[in-house]
Amino acid sequence: MRRLKLFPKFFLYTLGIMLLLIVLIHGFLYLLAPRMQVDFTPATEAAGNITVSIARERIVTEAVQKALPISLCCSLLISVVCSLLLTKGITKPIQEISASTDPMKKLDKTAGCTIHSKDEIGLLAENINGLYFNLLSTIEHLEGEKNHVRELERSKVDFLRAASHELKTPVTALNATLENMILGVGKYQDCEAYLPECKEMVEQLAVMIHDILETSRLNMAVSQEEPVETNLPDLMEELCEPYQLIAAAHQISFSFKMPAAFPVRIPVKEFGRAVSNILANAVAYTESGKSVSVYMVEHTLFIENECTPIHKEEISRLFQPFYRPDFSRSRDSGGNGLGLYIVDTIFQTLHIPYSFAPMDEPEGMRFTIQLIDVPPKS
Template sequence: MKRLKIFPKTFLYTFAVMLFIIAIAHFLICQFAPQMIFSFNAASPAGEEIENYVQVSSSLVKAAIIKALPVSLLCCVLISFLCSLLFSRAITVPLKHISETTGRMARLDRSARCHVSARDEIGILASNINGLYADLLSSIESLEEEKQKVSAAERSQVDFLRAASHELKTPVTALKAMLENIILGIGKYRDRDVFLPQCMEMADRLSVMIKEVLDASRTDFAGSGTEEETFDVSEFISGLCDPYSLIAKAKGIDFYVEAGESRQITLPKQAFGKIISNVLSNAVAYTEPGKKVTVSIRGKELRILNECVPVPADIIKSLFEPFYRPDFSRSREGGGNGLGLFIVDKLAKALGLHYEFLPSREPQGMVFTLFF
């Protein structure tokens, strides 16, 4: 019996109970029906004739019950069989459906659902299973998205470190070769007073580049400045622009700041300042003498416009890749390390800020717009 499935087990249990009730009912009828007739008639004042008649009638009733017993038992057994079958089916079909559906759920069949319309405990069970499975699928999708993000971040970090090692290898090799020539006193390198300061400058550039590489390679490089602060964005931008205004003046570039009205924002101040500083550094570096750089704040937009030859549309996206320098500025002296806009992109995404970097027609140049 323990090995039977729920339908035959339920049917046999129900049918056995029905048979037991039928047997008890027929036994009680056989035992008490004649006596009940005798008791009813004995209470009348009819005398001995009536009593003899009642005894004969009781015997006849008992004989009739016994004669009808097989037919009665057969009818009751058939009715009990049908009732047990219908009852077992009504109970077990929803459970079988739930069992099959949970099997599909175990195989992560996304279309699997328990369709039970009953409002009893079985219907509640089916509804709870559907809700639990929906939550499970949602959790799996979230985990898959996180896994894809982590994999993409890991691939990006590996690519970045490979590019960084390649970029660092060139200046290190050049510095090593120059120092060896100076030590050995080969050719023009005998003049140490000329080439040792050049080595120092190269070492300084290499140090700056290593620092930028380390800053950009940290997955949480915005972590030290992610504590949000409320500050006046106009006042903050004006302060950031002061050193770049001096650099622009030294290069013969006109530098304008239109801070506008006072406006309070809540952002990680250090990371936000890093974004603006990198953009301003690029704007001043790529603006020719006699041109101008304009910084303006309008509502929730910060615009940095520098007059220059517009960057072709097909390479704008590449400017935000690590170590990318356009063909017209490939030298490290004029083109930087190719990490400024990469850091801008990474910080903006970390802070949930959107930006645009597009050519400008009037005046001709490039305009960086940050939405905060």
């Protein structure tokens, strides 16, 4: 019985119960019907008509015996039909739920249980749908996290390769200088003259190693900092202040126009670090007599500087670590090629959309940052 499917099992249970009731009812009818006959004999004749009563009892018994086979057959037919209808009505939605779970096992996103009623079976189908959709959502989220981790690992490997290549040049130069000093080759015999140069190389290496280590920990630092509600114009004014002084020292016009209030919820330290790198690049690549502009339109923050526009095919390479678009601006002038890489990493981690593109009037470059305002707490 345990191996039968739901429909025949439920049908046999229902039919068995109905047959048991039929047998009991007909048994009671056969036994009690002759004794429950109605006596239509007048009271004056009842005492002398015992034989008539026995004859009537025999007639009733024979009538019941003749009616029992027909009654049993009709009852059996009705029982089978009722059992089939009842079993079909109960098992059909369960079978549909069972059939709906087959494509769910294959993670078919279009699969789902059809809800026909609001009873317990309908609630079961609704719960299965909710559970399945939550499962799909969780799987999709895990797939996204897996791809994100894969991209992070790939970017770390690329960063370490670029960092090792970037460190190779100054290390090789320092090693060659020290080796020539030890061997006393040519002008390197004057060690006192080249020791300050070696010290300067070591300091540059220390700065580069520090920047590389800080950048390698960037994703962890961004994820650990809690976002807080802050007024963006006040934050931007604080970030722009040192670069306004640098711009003034180089005869660069620095324009700052922001609304009085624009509340945002961001990790202030890391967001400020990204914006500072953008401002540093804007000022550093702007010639004397040109201008740098910081302003806001609706939810978009603009940082523009007048300069020679960068070719569109080269812009994507700017966000690679240690890439420098202007080769005249080398390590000696302070550029380490990590600024826009840091900007890209921070904004990607914070899910802040941004773009960097050339502009025609005035000729230069424009950095845009998309922000969503946060209403102040009541």
